[in-house]
Amino acid sequence: MGTPAAPPTSAASEAWLLMSRLLRENRGPFFAACAEERLSPPQVMALQLLEPAIPTPMSDLAGLMHCDNSNVTGIVDRLEARGLVTRRPATHDRRIKHLLVTDEGAAVRARLVAQLSEPPEPLLRLSTAEQRQLRDLLRKALG
Amino acid sequence: MGTPAAPPTSAASEAWLLMSRLLRENRGPFFAACAEERLSPPQVMALQLLEPAIPTPMSDLAGLMHCDNSNVTGIVDRLEARGLVTRRPATHDRRIKHLLVTDEGAAVRARLVAQLSEPPEPLLRLSTAEQRQLRDLLRKALG
DNA sequence: GCCATCTGCTTGAGGTCGTCAAACGTCGCT
DNA sequence: AGCGACGTTTGACGACCTCAAGCAGATGGC
Numbered sequence: 001m002g003t004p005a006a007p008p009t010s011a012a013s014e015a016w017l018l019m020s021r022l023l024r025e026n027r028g029p030f031f032a033a034c035a036e037e038r039l040s041p042p043q044v045m046a047l048q049l050l051e052p053a054i055p056t057p058m059s060d061l062a063g064l065m066h067c068d069n070s071n072v073t074g075i076v077d078r079l080e081a082r083g084l085v086t087r088r089p090a091t092h093d094r095r096i097k098h099l100l101v102t103d104e105g106a107a108v109r110a111r112l113v114a115q116l117s118e119p120p121e122p123l124l125r126l127s128t129a130e131q132r133q134l135r136d137l138l139r140k141a142l143g
Numbered sequence: 144m145g146t147p148a149a150p151p152t153s154a155a156s157e158a159w160l161l162m163s164r165l166l167r168e169n170r171g172p173f174f175a176a177c178a179e180e181r182l183s184p185p186q187v188m189a190l191q192l193l194e195p196a197i198p199t200p201m202s203d204l205a206g207l208m209h210c211d212n213s214n215v216t217g218i219v220d221r222l223e224a225r226g227l228v229t230r231r232p233a234t235h236d237r238r239i240k241h242l243l244v245t246d247e248g249a250a251v252r253a254r255l256v257a258q259l260s261e262p263p264e265p266l267l268r269l270s271t272a273e274q275r276q277l278r279d280l281l282r283k284a285l286g
Numbered sequence: 287g288c289c290a291t292c293t294g295c296t297t298g299a300g301g302t303c304g305t306c307a308a309a310c311g312t313c314g315c316t
Numbered sequence: 317a318g319c320g321a322c323g324t325t326t327g328a329c330g331a332c333c334t335c336a337a338g339c340a341g342a343t344g345g346c
Contacts, residue, residue: 009260010262010274011271011274011275011277011278012262012266012267012269012274012278013260013261013262014278014282015262015266015274015277015278015281016260016261016262016263016266017259017260018278018281018282018285019162019165019166019281020166020259021285022162022281022284022285023162023163023166027209028209031209040304040330040331040332041332042331042332042333043331057294057295058294058295059293059294059295066170066171066174067332067333067334068333068334068335069294069295069296070295070296070297070298070333070334070335071332071333071334072295073295073296073297074331074332074333075331075332078331093293093294093341093342094340094341094342095293095294095295095340095341095342096293096294096295096341097294097295116160116163117152117156117159117160118156118159119153119155119156119158119159120159122284122285122286123155123158123159123284124155125283125284125286126155126280126283126284128154130280130283131153131154131155131158132154133276133280134154134158134277134280134281134284135154135155135157135158135161137269137273137276137277137280138158138161138162138165138277139157139161140268140269140273141165141265141266141268141269141277142161142164142165142265183301183302183303183333184303185302185303185304186302200323200324201323201324201325202322202323202324210303210304210305211304211305211306212323212324212325213304213305213306213324213325213326213327214303214304214305215324216324216325216326217302217303217304218302218303221302236312236313236322236323237311237312237313238311238312238313238322238323238324239312239322239323239324240323240324
């Protein structure tokens with residue numbers, strides 16, 4: 001009996017671990033961007049998840065952030081206190097509070113997205129052909 | 144003048160954004176693993192970063208976790224209280240505290256790593272050839 | 287209409303995270 | 317020995333996170 005068919009770690013597993021490592025080792029710019037805008041990481045995450053021009057219920061945001069409803073209340077409180085976001089009761093169901101990104105919020109968000117889309121050094125070590133290949137694989141996976 | 148040479152978003156930028164999204168949208172298993180072991184996310188992160196059999200100074204761990212030295216003190220306190228980790232002053236410099244993963248800690252860590260290396264559904268949608276391609280690109284980038 | 291029930295959000299308690307400033311013990315050097 | 321630098325810890329304070337409880341608004345049966 002030689003090597004069994006199942007490898008010790010599949011290519012998908014190893015790819016997943018490598019991606020996790022790549023992200024973990026390159027969170028420096030993320031924290032730097034947070035500090036620059038004087039926002040906490042959860043606040044930045046929330047602002048990033050809120051599409052401007054798309055009113056989003058609190059509970060939807062909670063789902064996206066994998067956390068409790070009551071937790072978003074506090075995070076949104078602080079974003080609202082800074083004038084980056086507003087709450088507006090939905091017209092058809094006034095229990096629901098829609099979150100809206102203000103103009104200032106959209107400006108901050110745009111700066112954040114710009115900074116966070118800056119690829120880290122390991123990706124830049126790939127040739128442009130390889131970068132495209134990587135992008136296409138990810139597009140297909142997430143498609 | 145036609146389209147300028149610099150594209151609106153480079154392939155590397157888009158790949159980076161897609162990877163970030165893939166990780167953000169697939170943190171469910173991570174939180175599930177934390178809950179299963181009754182550990183907080185930072186505690187899991189720390190335990191995952193500590194290679195068993197490699198004594199690691201507190202400040203090294205702080206660097207890996209992108210956070211303050213005084214913060215890891217508390218996190219390690221809790222891990223130590225659970226018997227997953229121990230502190231031992233380095234022999235040549237007694238200011239330094241080396242962190243050691245206990246046998247029980249190594250067992251918990253092994254379970255965690257096994258769970259966290261499970262690739263998310265989007266990666267499994269790629270063919271095995273594409274998975275290998277993705278893995279090879281990431282290997283090369285992280286070289 | 288009226289009430290029970292459910293849902294979405296908020297509040298409060300309790301614990302962890304995260305950062306800063308200050309303190310303590312240890313090291314290296316002169 | 318004494319001085320400055322370093323690794324860790326402590327304490328204070330705010331933010332995060334979860335749970336349980338509460339509140340207003342919506343829904344369905346009668």
